[in-house]
Amino acid sequence: MSNSTQGNTQGKTSFGHVLKYTGLFGSVQGLSMLAGVVRTKVVALFLGPSGLALINLYNTMASLVSQCTNLGVSFSAVKDVAECHAAGDAAATSRSVESVRVWCMITALFGTAVCLMLSPLISWLTFGNHDYTLSIALLSPMVGMLAVTGGEMAILKGLKRLKRVAFVSMLAAVASVVVYIPLYALWGMAAIVPALLLCNLLIMAIHLYYATRVMPWHCPLFSRKALGRGVPFIKLGVAYIVSGAFGQGAEYAMRALLLRDGGMDVVGFYNCGYMLIVSYTSLVFLAVENDYYPRLSAVMHQRTLMNDAVNKQIEVCALLVSPVLVVFVLLMPFVVRLLFSAQFATAVGMSTCAVFYMFFRAFTLPAAYLPLAAGHSRTYMAMELIYDVALTAAVPVAYHYYGLNGTGWALSVMGLLDLLLIHGYYRYKYHYQFRCQAWHIYAVQFALLCGAVYAALELPLAPRCMVGAVVALTSIWLSLRQLNKETGMVAKVMQRLKRGRTE
Numbered sequence: 001m002s003n004s005t006q007g008n009t010q011g012k013t014s015f016g017h018v019l020k021y022t023g024l025f026g027s028v029q030g031l032s033m034l035a036g037v038v039r040t041k042v043v044a045l046f047l048g049p050s051g052l053a054l055i056n057l058y059n060t061m062a063s064l065v066s067q068c069t070n071l072g073v074s075f076s077a078v079k080d081v082a083e084c085h086a087a088g089d090a091a092a093t094s095r096s097v098e099s100v101r102v103w104c105m106i107t108a109l110f111g112t113a114v115c116l117m118l119s120p121l122i123s124w125l126t127f128g129n130h131d132y133t134l135s136i137a138l139l140s141p142m143v144g145m146l147a148v149t150g151g152e153m154a155i156l157k158g159l160k161r162l163k164r165v166a167f168v169s170m171l172a173a174v175a176s177v178v179v180y181i182p183l184y185a186l187w188g189m190a191a192i193v194p195a196l197l198l199c200n201l202l203i204m205a206i207h208l209y210y211a212t213r214v215m216p217w218h219c220p221l222f223s224r225k226a227l228g229r230g231v232p233f234i235k236l237g238v239a240y241i242v243s244g245a246f247g248q249g250a251e252y253a254m255r256a257l258l259l260r261d262g263g264m265d266v267v268g269f270y271n272c273g274y275m276l277i278v279s280y281t282s283l284v285f286l287a288v289e290n291d292y293y294p295r296l297s298a299v300m301h302q303r304t305l306m307n308d309a310v311n312k313q314i315e316v317c318a319l320l321v322s323p324v325l326v327v328f329v330l331l332m333p334f335v336v337r338l339l340f341s342a343q344f345a346t347a348v349g350m351s352t353c354a355v356f357y358m359f360f361r362a363f364t365l366p367a368a369y370l371p372l373a374a375g376h377s378r379t380y381m382a383m384e385l386i387y388d389v390a391l392t393a394a395v396p397v398a399y400h401y402y403g404l405n406g407t408g409w410a411l412s413v414m415g416l417l418d419l420l421l422i423h424g425y426y427r428y429k430y431h432y433q434f435r436c437q438a439w440h441i442y443a444v445q446f447a448l449l450c451g452a453v454y455a456a457l458e459l460p461l462a463p464r465c466m467v468g469a470v471v472a473l474t475s476i477w478l479s480l481r482q483l484n485k486e487t488g489m490v491a492k493v494m495q496r497l498k499r500g501r502t503e
Helices: 003-069 074-086 090-127 133-138 140-158 162-214 226-229 230-260 264-279 282-298 304-331 333-338 347-353 357-370 370-374 375-428 441-460 461-487 491-502
Strands: none
Touching: 003 090, 003 133, 003 140, 003 162, 003 230, 003 264, 003 333, 003 357, 074 090, 074 140, 074 347, 090 140, 090 230, 090 304, 090 441, 133 162, 140 162, 226 357, 230 264, 230 375, 264 333, 264 347, 264 357, 264 370, 282 304, 282 370, 304 333, 304 357, 304 441, 333 347, 347 375, 347 441, 357 375, 357 441, 370 375, 441 461
């Protein structure tokens, strides 16, 4: 085999690997998201926009306090446990797991105490009064539960039990549905705090049960030796939680400002639109953390391989997400009524305007992992801070002047600015080069997405359906053709079908 042919084969194998794991994690996590869809539907039917907004504010508050107090154990511990496990040292792995659990217990107690003490301040900052102080104080154990759950999940990830991670996540999502339905059906808004506490307690118990079956809990709760061994990954985690706190803080601040300017229903509509266009279409990006990030870390110091890894991940993300976004935009009115209720129809325009945010994210996210793979936590934090500050200012201002649709356009514009900033700066810092071999496909997909948005916002039903059908089929055909060109997946599917018939 010639060198050129061999290189081409290797390229196709690498592309196929990216596509395979993107599809694997996306499909498995899709089951968990299906349970989340049912849970959201229950909330929408029984509590309406105000209830959805209040639940989201409570969850964002708890996540923010958790991010600020958990010392990043749920992120940094994965690397520590994984290194010990990869070395085949069972004793070192056990000690690492013990350290993770001890630090998680300490941060759980600390986070709970912080939330309890700051509940009057949190209520005032969020709602402009102290009426919700008691509810926030009652929710303080939720912060501790998040810390313990994150630690046990980190242990499973570090031990490479990815199938168990996916199964536990799916089981936790289903359990939350079982909790929510009877409580909200019987007691409505009054059940929000008990439901959140019971749900997080159940999720924590599920994670503890499956993680301790893999690595039983032998260490005392507050072992000094385990504390000392955990200092290295705590130092790494602190840098990560700062950047995480930026993101959670931005989400929290945006919703608080929207609450002050538009009221609880506006926050509910914004959450609905954001959930539709960001959460439900992010399945394409789930493999980035689970598969792509470790691969990128391994080749970070080899410029050619690094560029190849980033560009292949971008191409897969862009080809997969483009037709999903086009179809999602055209079906948005139906999707909102299916997943939420007719009360949330106001969110259709906002989520349609925000669709470009996810398109730009397909090009941004793979490159955004470069500083993490290089161990440059300060660079990562600085870029996150710039983006979060700009986003926190842009969304409320856009709502004030242009209404709910303005928040969607603000997200799209900020997605483009983030893309330009990251690609521009990382080209200078890491010598990263965006490969434009498939630029014509990206350009056509972007034009098709623009056509879908125009049809959804401006055209009556009949012409919208005709234009939408042409645009959607074209987008799907383009992506499938390019994916088949890179991986030969059609031939592989046909071979499997022939084998099945033969057998």
